[in-house]
Amino acid sequence: MELLQRNDYLQKLKDTIGTPDIKVITGIRRAGKSKLLVLFEDYLRTQNNTNIIHIDFNLTDFENLAEYHALELYIKERKSDNKQNFVLIDEIQMCSGFEKAVNSLHASDLYQIYITGSNAFLLSSDLATLFTGRTFEIHVFPFSLSEYMQFFKMKDSYSELDSYIKEGGMPGSYLYKSIEDKYRYISKDVFNALVVRYILGKRKIKNTVLLDRLVDFLMDNISNITSIRNIASCLETTKMTANSKTIGSYIDYLCASFAFYKIRRYDIRGKRYLSSEDKYYLADHSFKYARLGTKNMDWGRMLENIVAIELMRRGYELYVGKLYQKEIDFVAIKQNEKLYIQVSDYIGDGQTFEREINPLLAIKDAYPKILLSRTRQSEYLYEGIRVIDISTWLTSINNSQEQL
Known part of the structure; x- marks a missing residue:
């Protein structure tokens, strides 16, 4: 599979060179x-005075390093005294006690350390506990519309948006020809493995049917205002009994695995956060179609999901x-x-336009306001609100406020 130069992420890695963080x-x-x-390693090889120690635990070549003493010794034996030493470790959780080796190497102040690993072991909330040194997190999302088009060498974002909505941003699926094989x-290979290996494995969940029903509910209600109490009530109608605490814990697990992202509500007038009701978005919108089918495409909610992930990206x-x-929709x-x-x-019709524009018109502060839709035309202003074609916005090269 051809590697796509994901320049934004690659630049973030380049910018961290020389910093003391893990x-x-x-x-x-x-x-x-x-x-x-791999792309970062390729870049480092073009630089002078670098020594690269790359360990990929996906390969059996490194299975003898699956204990932290062996890992640390391997790295120390390959250190160069006259160069800047870069340690790149992929799937680090496959080494028992990996955090001890990483902390020891970091404390020596002799290495630039870059690691990837399973979500089960490298959760954002756990990084400070795992590593005694400072950490810097680079969060990677599935392919954007721009990356999707770049991969397939497409030019027209208007016409390609529909195919991106259906196929999504998981690059491994692009190797398959039919949409059925992609899904x-x-x-x-992606979603079920994520749930089974991470949530069921690490969290020792026994009520697998409840987790399964909860996943289906959240997928079917992405971009809808949702409360844990409402979820419990809806599940009860299917004769599925679960208390709010259990459901809340399961949702936390799903979000910790980066399958879903929770977005809180904010009272614009009162300038305060609202509790109990949130929205949930999928890391990649194709998960819904792959799991629940395409009978109900629900384009509007899919576009909202895509915009949510793009804004976080x-x-x-x-x-x-x-x-x-x-x-x-979004602050x-x-x-x-x-x-x-x-x-x-x-x-396209007056009633729909009024429904979408009125919430923005009601906001009286001076911050920019934008309406994104499939207009298939150039950007225009309506009473100070920018109306932008959504595919144009999604493929905007410049992420500055002017382009947004």
């Missing part, structure tokens, strides 16, 4: 973390906006920048 590449299974490490790979912190009885914040964004599949 660099940890995280993200959902099969999103391209290992390939990114089989996504469902079996671009480094924004996301909230769902609430203003009186109106809802704004996107990055440093001192704030954006209000509404997403719609279609705004």
Whole structure:
């Protein structure tokens, strides 16, 4: 499979060279973390005065290093005194006691350390506990629309958006010809393996049927306001008994594995966060189609999911906006920048346009407001609100506010 130069992520890795942190590449299974490490190694080989020690625990060549003393000794024996030493370790969780070796190597201040691993062992919440030194996390998402088009050498984002919605951003699926085989790979090799190996394995879950039903419910309700209490009530109608605490724990596990992302609600007028009701988005929208089928495509909610992941990919912190009885799909914040964004599949008739634009018009502050839809035309302004074709926005090269 041809490697796509994922330049944004690669640049993030380049920018960390020389920093004292342990660099940890995280993200959902099969999103391209290992390939990114290979691209980084290729870059390092073009630089002067570098010594690269690359260990890939996917290969049996390194199975003798599956204990932390052996791993540390292997690395120390290959250190160069006259060069900058880069340690790249893929699937590090396959080494027993790996954190002891990494902490020891980091404490010596002689290595630049970059690692990837299973979500079960490298959760964002666990990094500070695992590693006594500082960590820097590079979070990798599945392919964006831009990367999808680049991989397939496509030019027209208007026409290719539909195929991206159906096929998604999991690069391993692109090797399969039929959509049925693509979905089989996504469902079996990616999502089911993620749930079975991570959640069922690490968390020792016994009620597998409940987890299965919960996954289906969340997938069927992506971008809908959801509360744990409502989920419990809906599951009870299918004669599935579960308390809110258990459901809450299972959802936390799903989010910790990067299968779903939880977005909290924010009261724009009261400037406070709202509890109990949230939205959930899939790491890749193809998971829903692969698992539940394509009978109900629900383009609008799929586009909202794609925009949510794209905003996170671009480094924004996301909230769902609430203003009186109106809802704004996203309040996107990055440093001192704030954006209000509404997403719609279609705004071709007056009634739909009014429904989508009115929540943005009701916001009285001066922060930029954007309506994204499949307009298939150039951007225009409506009472100060930017109306942008969604495929144009998704493939915008410049992620600055001007382009957003």
